[in-house]
Amino acid sequence: MARIVVASRSEDSRSKISALLTSSGFQVFRCCCSGSELRRALSESEDCVVVMAGILPDCVPDDLLWDYRDCVQILLIARQNVLDNVESPEIFRLTLPASGQAVIGAVEMLSQLHRMRLPHRTGESRDLVNRAKAVLMKRKGLTEPEAHRAMQQYAMNHGMKMAEFARRILEQSEEGP
Numbered sequence: 001m002a003r004i005v006v007a008s009r010s011e012d013s014r015s016k017i018s019a020l021l022t023s024s025g026f027q028v029f030r031c032c033c034s035g036s037e038l039r040r041a042l043s044e045s046e047d048c049v050v051v052m053a054g055i056l057p058d059c060v061p062d063d064l065l066w067d068y069r070d071c072v073q074i075l076l077i078a079r080q081n082v083l084d085n086v087e088s089p090e091i092f093r094l095t096l097p098a099s100g101q102a103v104i105g106a107v108e109m110l111s112q113l114h115r116m117r118l119p120h121r122t123g124e125s126r127d128l129v130n131r132a133k134a135v136l137m138k139r140k141g142l143t144e145p146e147a148h149r150a151m152q153q154y155a156m157n158h159g160m161k162m163a164e165f166a167r168r169i170l171e172q173s174e175e176g177p
Contacts, residue, residue, distance in 0.1 A: 002073070002114045003029035003045045004107065007038045008053035017051055017077075017103065024104045026111075035059025042068050043145045049073045049110045051103070055082055062088045070156055073110040077103065125163035132166035135173045 004026050008014045014031040021028055029045060032038040035058035042048055042064075050072055052061060061076050065088050076086060077094045086093065092110060094102055129151070136147040155165040 013053040132169040
């Protein structure tokens with residue numbers, strides 16, 4: 001099941017959305033009040049559905065989708081004038097006021113879409129990726145999420161699978177510095 005991240009400036013909105021989702025059987029991974037906090041949460045997880053109530057001051061939904069396109073689905077709940085400024089057709093929108101049932105239905109749909117998009121790594125490719133992350137962590141002093149994100153970005157920017165890039169990292173590490 002996709003991890004749910006709830007993001008809103010308003011503590012009340014975060015609490016209400018989190019309670020609604022939890023009572024409907026979803027697991028809320030994290031609640032975030034800023035764009036930087038949201039980006040940290042996304043870097044820690046490969047499979048997130050982000051539920052944004054309004055716009056965070058330091059986070060443009062279109063930019064967020066661009067940066068995390070392969071590992072996130074976004075539901076933006078906001079007033080119509082805010083939704084009109086969102087450009088990406090891949091961001092799902094609900095106009096305020098939105099019913100609890102509409103939010104639950106949208107999160108269910110986005111969770112299913114997200115599950116279908118996730119790459120299903122075999123044991124071998126997962127092992128390659130984990131070993132390559134360990135190399136990056138040691139050589140570059142990165143944390144595990146930072147190494148994962150760096151590999152993900154490079155692979156995405158160069159049109160290759162993470163396992164293929166991991167194999168390259170491991171081959172280069174065997175050749176020496």
